[in-house]
Amino acid sequence: MNIIIDRASPIPIYLQIKQQIRDRIVTGLLPPGYRLPPERKLAERLDLNRSTVLNAYHELKAAGLVESFVGRGTIVLETEETDEGAGEVTDSASAPAPLYWKPMLTAKAAAESSSLIRDLLALPKRQDAVSFGVGVPLPEPELLEELQQMAGRLFTEDRGEVMLHSPVEGRASLRQALCDRMRDRGIRCPKEEVIVLSGAQQGLDLIARTLLSPGDCVLAEEPTYFSALQTFRAAGATVIGVPVDEDGRLRLDAMESLLRSYRPKFIYVIPSYQNPSGRLMDASVRESLLHLAYRYRTPIVEEDPYGELAYGEKSPLPIKAMDEHAHVLYIGTFSKLLGPGMRIGWIAAPKPILKVMGRMKQLNDLHTNSVAQKLLDAALREGAVDRHLARIRTLYRARRDEMCAALKRYAVPGMQWDVPMGGLFLWLRLPGGVNVQELAVRAADRGVDYIPGAPFFAEQPKGSYIRLNFARADIERIGEGIRRLCAAVEDAMEGPEVTGEREQEGTIPIV
Ligand SMILES: Cc1ncc(COP(=O)(O)O)c(C=O)c1O
Incomplete structure (x- = not known):
């Protein structure tokens, strides 16, 4: 936070600080949940007496813009205040009033910005944390070394092709490599039923855009992946959690009764080593869930980022592998095997829906990064991933x-x-x-x-x-x-x- 103090100004310094922080709050630059610097630190940074900063913070509290919490410091609150008067007491030459962004946001974006910030995490500051x-995993040196060599070859051998566009659905050879990999997990699908994504998150987003309208309902095992909840809610859907029993098995009786009562748009599950619970859904529950989906004519969105990370027996077949009636949309990613910076995932889905998603993806990002696609393709074919x-x-x-x-x-x-x-x-x-x-x-x-x-x-x-x-x-x-x-x-x-x-x-x- 860059506060500019004008010592020649007739405006008291504590008011200059207060006004500049206020402007940032009402314009949304400092969102609700943001933690202001501790008074002592800000005073040191600005070379001021601590009491000057303390007074500025008192003013902000009195205006209902911030609050101090024991152990958490001084936190920005939700405010309805507008930018009327933003910058009124600061000298515009030294500190121009920031642009007032809040009214420009769509309702969706405004709702999103506040809900995300509330979940701020306290990061440990200690060196030995x-x-x-x-x-996500940390990069492993052997993998980095192999990728480095492959990347070098990519840029020298294909005479710049790597810098060109790829098809919206992904490079044909990578799509085929993904199908080969899925076949090892029991999923048989042609490459025409696969789109390469910029991470699994894009799959969730495309599904939300393609299938969800405000007021729709989604059923998800409980607990479930935080970002999926956010993505579905951002599309205006309500997510209903389906409980598990004492042994962590999905309650199929509850699932059926919710399917009957709410007629959801889809069921969302992560059957293998789930995020966050680490749970493994056993084969019989997978099968019964698929049959419920058939009975209620409801698609299943199955995410499988962790399925290959088995530390004992192999995980049971994905639900997609058992699906003979085109009910399952299957999302995979390399974020958990290689690293999230790769930004490569994929979706395997029935053709009619996949076609629409391809068009949505084109609007979204044209196609997934060509360099990453080629690198991953090489890593898969040369055995580096395995x-x-x-x-x-x-x-x-x-x-x-x-x-x-x-x-x-x-x-x-x-x-x-x-x-x-x-x-x-x-x-x-x-x-x-x-x-x-x-x-x-x-x-x-x-x-x-x-x-x-x-x-x-x-x-x-x-x-x-x-x-x-x-x-x-x-x-x-x-x-x-x-x-x-x-x-x-x-x-x-x-x-x-x-x-x-x-x-x-x-x-x-x-x-
Ligand atoms: C279930 C699930 N889906 C999606 C993601 C995000 O994956 P990506 O980095 O491929 O977008 C994660 C990452 O934590 C995840 O656990």
Whole structure:
């Protein structure tokens, strides 16, 4: 936040600060949920007395624009205030009033900007922090080396073709390679039924644009992928969570009754090593779910980013592999196998719907990045992806075992978890009585992060959960991370007041 102080101005400095922050709030540059810099830090940065900044913050509080929370600092509030008077007391030459963006937003965008920010995560600041938070793997050196060599060849051997457009649906040879890969998982589909996407997220977005209208309903197993909930809701749909039983099995009785009552547009599931719960849907539930979909003539959107990350037996066949009546839209991605920066996913779907999605994709981004498509195609054909997969299966299995062993050692009474059989995530139920807000602060203080569970539920969950990515941290650091986490949970149960200021620099997406 770049505040400009004009010491020659007749306007008191605290009012200059107040006005510049106010302008940024009412114009939406500082969104609701944004944490202002701690007073002491801002004072140091501007070379001012702390009391000057304190006065500015008091003014902002009195205007209902910010609020201070114990342990969280000073947070920007939702405001209806307009930009009338923005910049009125600052000298326009030194600090021009920012443009007032809020009224330019579409209703959809305005709703989105506030709901995203509310889910800000407290990132640990300590140098020795252990991260169980963000839901993606870290790049592995052997893979990087192989990709580097292939990328070098791409740019030298194909005389610039790599820099040209690709077909909207994706390069034919990559589409074929994806079909070959799906065949190994039991899915038989021709390349004409596949579109290469800029990540699985684009598949969710295309499905929402193609199938959802405001007022529609979607059924999703509970909990479910946060960003899917957001995407479907942004299209105006209501998502209804379908519960699981005590053993984590999807309640097919509840699914059927919801299908009957709500006639949803589709059912959304992640059957293998789900995000966030790590659960594996067994083959019989997959089959029964497909038959329910047939009976109620309802499509299934099946996401499968983690299916190949099995640490024991292979995961059961995807639902798409059992589908003989064109009911399943299947989305895959390389974000969890190789890295999200690749931005390559795909959708396999019945031709009539795929055609429409192709047109939607063209409006969206013309086509998926040609360089990434060619690189991935080479990596698949030369076996680099499979070699990498074999390495990370061993690596992640060991990290999972380490996390489970550490949890056994340090768990606080009342914590519950299942050992995930694949994927990246361990879903931890917290003991009753934990204050989840305070846990976020305590864990950040102790230098460990995780993803809170509540955003993954369509409605208010019963009980508190957190998601731990076991695959990301160094194996030597996992035990220490779990020790810190369990200590933070104990702190958050005892409930003493948290003091001190903490600064947060950004929002990270919950993936
Ligand atoms: C179920 C699910 N779908 C989609 C995504 C996003 O994938 P991509 O990076 O390919 O867009 C994730 C990533 O966390 C995910 O867990």
